[in-house]
Amino acid sequence: MPRITFITVDGERVETDAKAGNSVMEVAKELDLPMLAACGGALACATCHVIVEEDWFEKTGELSEDEEDLLDTAHDLTETSRLCCQIKVSDDLDGLVVRLTPME
Amino acid sequence: MNNQASFNTDVAVIGAGPVGLFCVFQCGMLKMSTHVIDALPATGGQCTALYPEKPIYDIPAAPAINAQDLIRKLEAQIKPFKPEVHLDQQVVALERQGQQWQLTTASGMSITAKAVIIAAGAGAFGPNKPPLANIGQYEGKTVHYLVQNRELFRDQRLVIAGGGDSAVDWALSLADIAAHIYVVHRRDKFRALPENVDQMRALAEQGKLELVIPYQLANLEGQDDQLTAVHVKTLKGEERRLEADHLLSFFGLVNKLGPINDWGLNIHNGLIQVEPTTCATNLPGVFAVGDIAGYPHKLKLILSGFAEVAQAAHAAFAYVYPNEALHFEHSTSTGVPAPQAQ
Ligand SMILES: Cc1cc2nc3c(=O)[nH]c(=O)nc-3n(C[C@H](O)[C@H](O)[C@H](O)COP(=O)(O)OP(=O)(O)OC[C@H]3O[C@@H](n4cnc5c(N)ncnc54)[C@H](O)[C@@H]3O)c2cc1C
Numbered sequence: 446m447p448r449i450t451f452i453t454v455d456g457e458r459v460e461t462d463a464k465a466g467n468s469v470m471e472v473a474k475e476l477d478l479p480m481l482a483a484c485g486g487a488l489a490c491a492t493c494h495v496i497v498e499e500d501w502f503e504k505t506g507e508l509s510e511d512e513e514d515l516l517d518t519a520h521d522l523t524e525t526s527r528l529c530c531q532i533k534v535s536d537d538l539d540g541l542v543v544r545l546t547p548m549e
Numbered sequence: 550m551n552n553q554a555s556f557n558t559d560v561a562v563i564g565a566g567p568v569g570l571f572c573v574f575q576c577g578m579l580k581m582s583t584h585v586i587d588a589l590p591a592t593g594g595q596c597t598a599l600y601p602e603k604p605i606y607d608i609p610a611a612p613a614i615n616a617q618d619l620i621r622k623l624e625a626q627i628k629p630f631k632p633e634v635h636l637d638q639q640v641v642a643l644e645r646q647g648q649q650w651q652l653t654t655a656s657g658m659s660i661t662a663k664a665v666i667i668a669a670g671a672g673a674f675g676p677n678k679p680p681l682a683n684i685g686q687y688e689g690k691t692v693h694y695l696v697q698n699r700e701l702f703r704d705q706r707l708v709i710a711g712g713g714d715s716a717v718d719w720a721l722s723l724a725d726i727a728a729h730i731y732v733v734h735r736r737d738k739f740r741a742l743p744e745n746v747d748q749m750r751a752l753a754e755q756g757k758l759e760l761v762i763p764y765q766l767a768n769l770e771g772q773d774d775q776l777t778a779v780h781v782k783t784l785k786g787e788e789r790r791l792e793a794d795h796l797l798s799f800f801g802l803v804n805k806l807g808p809i810n811d812w813g814l815n816i817h818n819g820l821i822q823v824e825p826t827t828c829a830t831n832l833p834g835v836f837a838v839g840d841i842a843g844y845p846h847k848l849k850l851i852l853s854g855f856a857e858v859a860q861a862a863h864a865a866f867a868y869v870y871p872n873e874a875l876h877f878e879h880s881t882s883t884g885v886p887a888p889q890a891q
Binding site for chain 2: 477479480481483484485487489490492513514516517518520521522523524547548
């Protein structure tokens, strides 16, 4: 199972073996990490904004136009910002590291 | 806006999303009166604010129904119970008063209730504010999330931030009265009506406004409530200082639990923890239903919310009619009140 590491706003590292096919947001929610993900993956908010570690960014895939539009409403964006409900866990992402952003 | 009105009801419902609206029905069937309050100017919660035109396919017995139609039908279903709905005001306080609860809204209205059902979704919808230090000191005076009076901006230097319809529309509308307009957006693409975007780009070419792309807001400069400049930066760290008298910030709507966090409820990751068979919270006579209610294996679905409302209404009965037995009855036996000519 692909291993995924989350780094919380406080700097805590949380690692887990994730089920391929789930979204990274679902993995984070399963771990009960501090993330709102208010719309539950319906592409209607930007509250699952994460910062992907640079080396991994390309592997997380292309951003859709809808995701870009929603990122317009996120703050403190970086070059590797993603909505993690749009990142699908797969074997290619074994080792993925993402940073969470503040909840409110 | 000040509104000193006060009301008394059996059950106060916080939130007029689909689940909050259905509370009126379930409480009404158990002879409990309701008042419903929402921060938005319209009913329907997420259905209205985020996806009114999308069809929903998993409402039992409705093979496909537009979100807005679902809300219209709910309103028709609750009408016999004469719902009292107060819109455009956020509930900011929930306080114990003897055996009852008192709710207070941001505009000063108060409601006293024997029980409270919180159907607040992901929190009150409000402007998505950029997280800039000291932004609060300028709000209402030189930082704005909506335009109420265009004249305020005559001969003023404006920074308009955002990439959606509001940013583009107001840039167009204010271009001929403002002294100068900067439109700050993180990328060259705007998610707005293409004609309007073209028109804005044409104005930029004529020097009537300036597109500041790809920049994000970084910080604000000013004194007391008077803004003097907005600092912006690119992802690469290049910075610009834009001299401005006002910032118009258009990043859409977001939900904020806000004051709900301070009511003494047991909240975990934005969800009010409830006992799932009654939807009771840790406060006596206060229930939580719909997206905001948390329990193991919770599904944030409208249909789950509806079922939770039935559970909560039956449990709230004991607070409204402490000395009466609650008889379980089907709607086919009780019927609903006859619609009355208004
Ligand atoms: C794009 C999208 C598609 C969806 N598709 C489906 C689907 O197909 N099927 C399905 O079942 N679900 C779907 N959902 C989820 C569904 O919309 C929610 O489960 C539902 O709206 C929850 O209803 P609710 O009444 O609990 O909360 P909401 O609809 O979130 O309403 C809560 C209301 O409470 C108000 N409020 C909060 N705090 C306060 C306060 N302090 N004072 C005053 N007012 C307050 C808010 O302003 C808001 O209007 C979808 C969601 C989205 C975003």
